[in-house]
Every structure is written in structure tokens, then in C-alpha cells.
Amino acid sequence: MREKTLIVLCIVAAILLAHNLYVILLVLPDEVAQGPIFRIIFLHVPAAWTAFLGFLAAAVASALYLVRKDLRYDAFAVAVTEVGLAFAAANLVTGMIWARIIWGIWWTWDARLTSMLVCWLLYAGYLMLRHAVEEPTQRARIAAVFSIFASVDVPIVFFSIRWWRTQHPQPVVWGGGSMDPAYWNMLFLNWVPLLLLGMVMVVIRLRQERRQRELEALRRMAHAL
């Protein structure tokens, strides 16, 4: 992608985010039960959506790599996994800040928290695995197999942990109520700049991967000479 397109995307994301922040912080009223901290949801939930979208894309790219054996798919898989991991971390951190205010604790082994943490650990393992392999095609193959395993595992983890926790008394449950349409709209509206930001980060990361490959090829050529 051209440099200018990237910069334009970045500017659009920044303007949207600034507008959204203004609406979130100054226009929308406090939530009745939770007060001002409720506003963190507008970052928290879209970050989780972006992260899961990234992991899904990584699974598809990994499967495509195994079929086509084209390193570009591998580069795409690692780019979306890294960006997804960053958004998952944002999700976890904002969730913890919210929990500290509302529940009075940083962490509890609640089903959703635990699932997200396990998901994060799985994909962090994916990145560590990549670091442990030198040879590019071997690295791509091993990482793709692991990524497919992880993507199959994520839904099972989610259900198993939900069952695990419902067996125990739950100290805190987020009452499954309905949300005002104004809040819902904002949730989706704020997803747009986060998605744009994610896209830009993926493109930059892809470019790094391509340069890396070029560098390695040049180095091999120098050795051959």
C-alpha cells in the first residue's frame, strides 16, 4: 500500500477517535449504576472484537499458507496475530481498570476474563515459537500448524471455562441487562477508528516482514559470492 494512503487512513482514524472521545467523555451521560467508569466500555469491547477478528484472520492465513506454501500468507498471519495480541492486551488492561473500580479487585477468575487471558497466552506462545525457529519456511510451517491448533482451541476454552465457573459461586456478575441505543451506537462507532488503526498497523508490520525477507535474501547472496 502507498505511503500516502496509510497516512490518510491514520488521519481519518485520529479524527474519528477524537470525535468519539469528545462524545464519550462530554456528551453521553453517566451510566446510572456504574458512574463515569462505564465509559471504558467504548474502548474495551471494540478492542476485543478487533483482537478476535485478527486471530480469525490469522487462522485463515495460516491454513492458506499450508495449502499454497506462499510466505506472504505467513507474513500476513504474523502481522494480524501481533496486532490482535496488542488489542487483546488493551482489552485485558481496560477490563482490569474497570474491575478495580466496580468490583474492587484487579482480577477475578471470571469466565470471560479467564478465556481472554488463555487466548492471549496461546497467541503469545505463537510469537515465542516463531522466535525459536531460524529457517523461514520451517518457521512458517510450524507456526501455521500451531495457529490452527490455537484457533480450534479458543472456542473450546471459552465454553469449558464458562462451565467451570458456573460450578462455583460467582462473587460478581455483570447483570445481563439491555443497553441504551445511544451507547450501542457509540460502541460500533468507536470500533471504526480502532479497526482503521489495526489495519494501518498490519500494513506496516507486513512491510517490515517483506523488508526482512529481502534482507535475508541479500545476505544469502552475499554469502554465496
Added chain:
Amino acid sequence: MRAPVKSPPETARRAAAPARPGFVRGALTIAAKDLRAELRTKEALNASLAFSVVILLLFSFAFDPTAEQTRALAGGLLWLVFAFAGALILNRSFARELPNDCLDALIASPVSAPALYLGKALANWVLLMAVEMVSLAVFGIFYNAAWTRRFGLLVGVVALGTWALTVVGTLFSALTVNLRLRELMLPLLVYPVLIPALLAAIQLSGPLALGEPLASDMMVWLRLLAGFNLIFTALALTLAETALVG
């Protein structure tokens, strides 16, 4: 003048080539080979067994649990021990084939990659089950638990949980065999993937290891464990060729 060399007729050549073993036959051959090699050297078996006994012993006198505490601990303690012991066995499974390029020979052999993988998984499962049975006996002694009272069910649950551990672990052992940090990477990758199976196995083994009956709402865990095994066995067999050969 030399007589021209005649090539043997097609049928004779085909008869001379060794028959390609069937899937099950190939897997069993590999499993038998692995078990024989392990029973002769006992390197993974001894390490794994000693390790589990030491952990059980340490836990017992570090916490000196009462009967009530043991009830809360049993399932988790047993499966942590099994998971650690399993990592020791799984690490050796493919690493054993590295000297003298045995792995290349195995891949070049007429046994197909899924059969090779399944054979290795079976051998690991048998070895780990043996270690676990001894660990359970040690657990029964140190923690004063009536683990033999529901023996059949307990063995069934342990067998299912161990299959989950070996089916994922053996594939990842094949993936990581050439890595620098092999011994570290394997548990790092296997344990997070195994979390659903471990949760189910812990829930089910806790009461059974103390000789208590299973509550009726435990069926969901049995189903989860069986489902996990089915899904990951199928996935591992599908990806075995990719993992082993590339």
C-alpha cells in the same frame, strides 16, 4: 561383448518391493518399536516416574493437607503432576530419533506420516499411563486416599485425559524437535491448548481419586473431554503429514 541387461518383468519387480503396511499395522509397529526402545533404556520412564513421586512427596509434606484439604486439592494436584511428567516423556519421544538421523529414516520408511504420528502417540500414552498408575498408588499412600474404590471409572477418566495430553503433545513434540529451546517450548505451547481438557480431567478425577461417586452434573465434563479428544485427534491426524514432513 556384454549381453544387454534385461529388466525384470513388471510383476516380479512389484513382488520384490516390500509391501506397504496398512495404517493400523504401521502405527502399531511404530508404537511397539518405541515401547521396546524405552523399556530397554528407560531414560524417559525413570525420569518421569522419579519426578512425579518427588512432586507428590514434596506437596505432601510442604502442605501436610488434612482430609478436607486433600478433597479440594486431589484433582488439581494429580493433573499437574501428570502434565509435568507427560512433558518429560513427550520431549523424548521425537528427540530420541535425532541421533543418527533416525527421524529421516522413519519419514522415508513406508509407514505413512499419520500412522507414524499415531504410533508415537500410542507409545507415549502407554508410558504415561504406567507412570500415572504408579503415581496414583503413591498418592493413595501419602494422602491416605481410597483411590481403588472407583478404580474402573478413575482409570477411564485418566485414560481420556492422558490421551488428550499425548495427542496434542506428540504433535507439538514433532513440531518442536529441531528447535533451540525444545525442552522449554513444548510445555509452553501444550499447556494453554490443553486447558479445557485439564479442567475436565481435574473436575472428574478429584472425587474419583478419593473413592467418591461422580455427581450427576459431571456428565458435561465427560462429554467435554471426549469431544476435545475427538476434535484434536482428527486435527492432529490431518496435520501430521505437514508437521513431520513439511
